[in-house]
Amino acid sequence: MSKIHFINEFDADRTFTYSERIALLRKRKVEQTEEKARCGGADEDDYGLIVQDEFDYKLKPSHPNGSIYGYRAWTDNYCSILRDHPIYVDALDAFSAKGFLFLERLRPKDKKWNPDYPYNELQAIFSKYQVISGIDNCHHFTPDLQIGLHIGWGGILKALESGKASHDESHSEFYDSEIEVVRSIIAFINRAGDEIEALACLEKNHQLSENLHQMARINHAISTEAPTTFRQAIAWSNWFSMLSRTYNRGSSGGQLEDLFNPFYERDVKAGLLSDDEAVFYLACMFLQDSRYWQLGGPDGDDNDKTCHLSYLALEAADKINIATNLTIRVHDKLDKSFFRKSVEYLFKNKQGWPRYSSDKALMEGFMRCGYSKDLARQRVAAGCHWMCIPGMEYTMNDTVKVNIAMVFQVAFDDMMDHEANPSSEILWDYFEKHLRIAVDATGDGIIHHLSYQTKTQPELILNLFQHGLIEKGVNITDGGANYYNMCVDAAGLAVAADSFAAVEQRIDIEHKITYAGLKAHLDANFEDKDGEYIRQMMLHSSRYGEGDSLGDKWAVRISRLWTADVRDQVARHADNPKHVNFIPGFFSWSNTILLGSILKATANGRKAGEPINHGANPNSGFRKDGAVTSLCNSIAAIQPGYGNTAPVQLEVDPQIANDPQGVDKMCAMILGIIESGNTLLNINIIDAKKILEANKDPFKYPDLVVRVTGFTAFFAMLSEKFRELVVDRVRSVNTDACE
């Protein structure tokens, strides 16, 4: 298991440049990652989580079922963890905020939701249509770190005490818990300062000992006070992230320039900070946690936010070069040299960062929900596929999924049971009916979650970084947020669209097979007589992603219906006092495997149990040439258009890097993808042969990072199935190299 203290590793007089320290920290990170991978890995963000064996917290249940519910239980357990949680210290690092566990994951997996608030009727519908309801899921909205950077933990504590004094006892549970939590945090950071100070005295290397003394002083200062320097601001932000992750995995970055540039400029002006030092601190911040940062984008006057610090952030990410989640917000006035620089790094490192979002599509879409341009601009990239206004919204982003491939399957079976003369248009009628049932239940589930989530899991950390919430004295799901913009995503679009297209083409138009015949083959999973031949026929029908095809037509039609159904939830729940808004998108996250595993064979030639398509992407083999422009045009056409995303997941052959015009062509391609109406672009530039080798032996390239879905991850950390998902996408656009 990994150590958690790294001191006395070097001679007393050895000195280090910042670049050398970054390189050594990176080496350590790769070693720790390999160790994590050998311990089982994980199909998700890296989180900067440390595998160790010094601390193992045992949950104190508040319910006979072994789980914890409500303010008191979460407060007691969290404060107990902070009391005993060891402090990770690396004398090379600028910061010490590394976490070991998430409290939310210590609960029994199937006992997350408070059983006093059942939803059995909805559950039956969710099961039928494979809806991931989001009920019981936490965080997935964005705190505003500016609050903490401005007033510190001490200021937050004062605000809570003041709030408690001005409210009656009905708010006591909220205030008492939050106050206890913040006091524990202050004590924890102080203890970290004490322990680091003690280690500083033991460290024999003079430079690293001084570094530890500085770290100790910083921790003591920011345990209560607001940070005053660039290093303190990042130290504060790192602690926030570690503390929030330890609670319920929720964390976030934000607009990096907004948060840190004032500190950077002040320190530089005062002669306290060099660019080399700033790059080092930023690299250590990226090392601490893989949370999401947005760079660039327009300010309130449409001018670009890019500044010198934006360049330093890219440089820092390049130097540490691990799983880093940086999003460049592309708009008309984006600094062209900054944009080009970001693309150069994409090529140079081939680690899936940065990615790119479209200011225009996101802003105009969100304004369609009735919000101002100013608010729409404040929605920053903060998660796998999602945006959020820091400190203003509750969103359930990326937690709610409807598997429309399953809706197709239910509709097809229902039609076959009731129609003597089926057709693709009759099938559409059934699909409409069943999709509506699934979406209505999903909307009802979200309302149920909002009604009772506090009784299950209050957001004790993220609550503190919401504008006006402390003054209101309620949990975020009880009215503590300013806006409720609920994210509702569809998964399996390509499977459903290709199935409709295959049915229309092969049965209605070409009469190659009958509906009854297809049904028999589907029920037999294409393993009956002529089954494989029919499967190949359906598989090689018109496809979504092909460009102006039957598959594309059905995908657009499904998207329009999906969008209308989700938007109708706004009217259905208009009486809810939280004024709940529902925003449609397309994203599967990594549920492609889960949602495919219980889906029968589908009419597009997919066999039972195979994964569904990734997010809004077409199925593999969508076009003979695998043209990414075609893929991107198709995804642009199905965007729901209300400010949430249907991301493009792109795998690009690194051969483009050999082209003297490669960077220029990639810049043009990204701008084209954005200009055509897409919302978010994730890019992997992957050497197909390298990833095939890594798939056989993940430890051959332990530092290989890929963008899995919205998140980047070390390839070696992924399970075999997840690795295969990434490899499959690479194959789909790089058939030559993979044959």
Add this chain to the structure above:
Amino acid sequence: MNAYVTNIQRFSLNDGPGIRTTVFLQGCNLHCAWCHNPETLSARPVLMHYPSKCIGCGKCLEVCPNKAHKLAADGTHIIDRSLCTSCGACAASCYASALVMSSSPCSPSDVMKDVIQDKLYYDLSGGGVTVSGGEAALHPQFVIELARLCHEQGIKIACETSMSVPFARMEEMLRSMDLIMCDMKLADSPTHKRYTGTDNQMIFNNIGRTSKLGRPMIVRTPLIPGVTDSLDNLRSIASYISKMDNILYYELLNFNPLGSAKRIAMDAPDSFADAKSLSKDQLEAIREGLSDIDIAIRIS
């Protein structure tokens, strides 16, 4: 007018400037021994066979009017190419794509349906359409009409040609292009004839005449190990074209071993099956060896 189109490759990055759509046409009057698109050499569509994709359904045996398909005792699928007329019946019934016809007839309007979808990318990258082959100049009227349709939409068009067609037959086509990319493979005429089936006299003359059309040109040489990659050969070509004033650059294309898989699929011999792409060091040595000639060199 129709032409047999073997492939419409969107997001093509290696066939001219910017992001392009490359249209590959069937038929070539050179027969380069290393051709990486050997399926385009014949004037007519060719049946390609990919045994690894075969699901053993036997439909090809049922539909073939000439009984060209047979199953050996061990289950191996054998095509008697002497009986095959390339009618395409087997490929049409082979959904697994184990049998594929190398091309299908398309009109310029058909091609435009694909081309137009990436106009935004051409505009942003300075790209456009490239007509390749096979030999584009064997289909001058098709290419001229495609150029007209492209220009109607504000899309630039280029052609890749071996320049092995009488100039009078291709002049109008060349004049309709925004960019002309032409191959000069070997400076020595007998060697050229040995490897391509024809000497290079017409090619060199045509390039000279084309350079006076006022169209930008890129001259390209595929670097075929042991054949075209000698410094003597490359210097001769570079020196010849350095005297022309509308050459954007001289492009050296590293060997592409892609043709091997296609030759296997055609049951055709491959004398370059073991050839490898040139290494970075070899490419740099070539660049250095050409550095005293007054022409821009690009290696792809």
